[in-house]
Amino acid sequence: MRCSMIVMNYWLVKQEPEAYAWKDFLREGKTAWTGVRNYQARNALRQMQKDDLVLFYHSVSEKSIVGIAKVLREAYPDPTAKTGDWSCVDLKPVKPFSHPVTLSQIKETPSLASIPLIRQSRLSVMALTRKEFTLILSLGKTHLP
DNA sequence: GCCAACGTTGGC
DNA sequence: GCCAACGTTGGC
Numbered sequence: 001m002r003c004s005m006i007v008m009n010y011w012l013v014k015q016e017p018e019a020y021a022w023k024d025f026l027r028e029g030k031t032a033w034t035g036v037r038n039y040q041a042r043n044a045l046r047q048m049q050k051d052d053l054v055l056f057y058h059s060v061s062e063k064s065i066v067g068i069a070k071v072l073r074e075a076y077p078d079p080t081a082k083t084g085d086w087s088c089v090d091l092k093p094v095k096p097f098s099h100p101v102t103l104s105q106i107k108e109t110p111s112l113a114s115i116p117l118i119r120q121s122r123l124s125v126m127a128l129t130r131k132e133f134t135l136i137l138s139l140g141k142t143h144l145p
Numbered sequence: 146g147c148c149a150a151c152g153t154t155g156g157c
Numbered sequence: 158g159c160c161a162a163c164g165t166t167g168g169c
Contacts, residue, residue, distance in 0.1 A: 016155090038164075060155060103156080122154050122163060151166080157159085 010133035011048060012055040012065070012117060013091075014124045022056055022066045026093050030072055033125075034080045034088040041125035045087050046075040053144075054091055055128070055136060057117065064100035065136060068144070069093050097140035105139055112136070 013033060015021070025031055036042050048054075054069040073090035080088075106112045112135060116126040128136075137143065 014155090063156075120163090121156065121161095124154090147169090149166100149168090151164105153164085154162085156161090 008130070009047065009049060009052040010055075010128040010130055011044065011052060012057055012115075012126050012128055013069075014057045014059045014117075016060045017058040017062055018060070021058065022093075022096065025056065025067075025069070025091075026096075030090055030092040032079075032088050032090050034078045036078070036088065036125060037081075037084075037086060038122075038124065041123060042087055044125040044127055045089050047127070048074060048089050050074055053094070053133065055133070056093075058100075062100075063103040065097060065106075065140065066100045067093060067096040068137075068142070095142070095145055097142045099139075099141045101136055101140045106136070109135065109139065 020031070033045065036045060048071045050071050050073070052071045054071065055065050056067040056069050057065045069091040071089055072092040075087040075089050078086040078088040103117070106115070107118060112118070112132060115128060115132055116123050120126070
């Protein structure tokens, strides 16, 4: 028998809940992840593949990972960019965390202490390894549907 | 091409 | 509200 190995990538995106919160995302059912104006973040957006899983982090006021999303549409030109070469993707909510995972929890977890969220606090789109992703899900007592 | 000045982000 | 970290801009 032949098995087709599906290579899945894992990501984390950040947003200030005052600007666009998980509940707005749920209400809309999907969103275009526009407005990224940092090359490293843009390059991460461009590497996303359909159905990749994406953690949704609320920065500033909440500092917690609140939900799981997935890539609905791969990178295309960001319609909100008037100049420059910028991309966006479409994301769709998968499910909320039953227990949001806080930044301090992540910092306290040795194998998560070096993820870009900690190391590079200003980066707004970043890759995670499968192990990191799975560990965060378990910290949030959350399972994939 | 260097670097000072400046703006932005985000944790504290 | 402060400030560290970091990216960008522009003068030289």
